[in-house]
Amino acid sequence: MSRRFFVGGNFKMNLVVNSVTSIVTNLNTAQLDPSTEVVIAPPSLYLLLVRQLADSKIGVAAQNVFDKPNGAFTGELSVEQLRDAHIDWTIIGHSERRVVLKEDDDFVARKTKAAIDGGLSVILCIGESLDEREAERTIEIVTRQLNAVAECLSKNQWTKVVIAYEPIWAIGTGKVATTAQAQEAHAAIRKWLAEKISSESAENTRVIYGGSVSDGNCKDLAKQPDVDGFLVGGASLKPAFVDIVNSRISPPM
Numbered sequence: 687m688s689r690r691f692f693v694g695g696n697f698k699m700n701l702v703v704n705s706v707t708s709i710v711t712n713l714n715t716a717q718l719d720p721s722t723e724v725v726i727a728p729p730s731l732y733l734l735l736v737r738q739l740a741d742s743k744i745g746v747a748a749q750n751v752f753d754k755p756n757g758a759f760t761g762e763l764s765v766e767q768l769r770d771a772h773i774d775w776t777i778i779g780h781s782e783r784r785v786v787l788k789e790d791d792d793f794v795a796r797k798t799k800a801a802i803d804g805g806l807s808v809i810l811c812i813g814e815s816l817d818e819r820e821a822e823r824t825i826e827i828v829t830r831q832l833n834a835v836a837e838c839l840s841k842n843q844w845t846k847v848v849i850a851y852e853p854i855w856a857i858g859t860g861k862v863a864t865t866a867q868a869q870e871a872h873a874a875i876r877k878w879l880a881e882k883i884s885s886e887s888a889e890n891t892r893v894i895y896g897g898s899v900s901d902g903n904c905k906d907l908a909k910q911p912d913v914d915g916f917l918v919g920g921a922s923l924k925p926a927f928v929d930i931v932n933s934r935i936s937p938p939m
């Protein structure tokens with residue numbers, strides 16, 4: 687399999703200068719599986735600091751970006767500003783922004799296009815609510831979310847996207863999807879890539895899982911054939927993050 691395992695740490699609206707410095711310093715000195723791509727997403731206030739502190743092997747992501755190039759958009763950051771700060775990644779469409787800040791599929795798609803056109807790589811978050819899962823609408827919902835982005839992107843741009851499948855009911859709840867639930871959704875997303883985008887994209891676009899990933903459940907999830915990594919929230923603030931990055935290597939005897 688040619689897809690490089692990917693582990694993102696989404697710090698969300700947590701940490702202050704001292705704690706963010708200590709987390710990044712610890713990551714710099716930790717033994718991280720070199721075959722795993724690691725990208726951390728601090729609050730925007732700390733992007734410059736984290737980019738300066740973090741070892742070059744650790745990628746840095748914004749948690750969001752705006753779809754306009756510049757202008758009177760109070761509180762927003764542009765793609766150009768992120769690039770200027772040597773930030774190569776952004777998360778887009780996290781459910782906390784979709785639900786709390788009412789970002790719809792079209793806005794998420796426009797931001798994804800602006801980010802990729804401007805040279806960023808994107809961690810594109812999709813996922814269903816508990817009601818939607820119970821109504822067996824998971825595939826319908828993630829397909830709708832992906833179709834909106836597919837309307838905006840050219841087929842070859844999907845290599846710049848990491849799709850993060852994050853069932854909303856599993857985020858921050860301690861209620862992780864079972865390995866079977868995760869694999870089923872990921873396989874459906876890969877099928878969508880094959881049918882809607884290209885066989886090349888189905889082969890190369892990474893589909894990662896997010897939602898209560900911990901050092902206790904990551905190994906089994908990582909064994910699933912269509913799980914190419916994780917987007918980690920709460921556990922990315924803890925030493926357990928290193929174990930999640932290293933989830934595909936056995937602990938020393």
Ligand SMILES: O=C[C@H](O)COP(=O)(O)O
Nearest residue numbers: 696857858897898919920
């Ligand atoms: O972006 C990360 C996800 O929202 C998962 O968060 P969590 O690991 O705290 O459940």
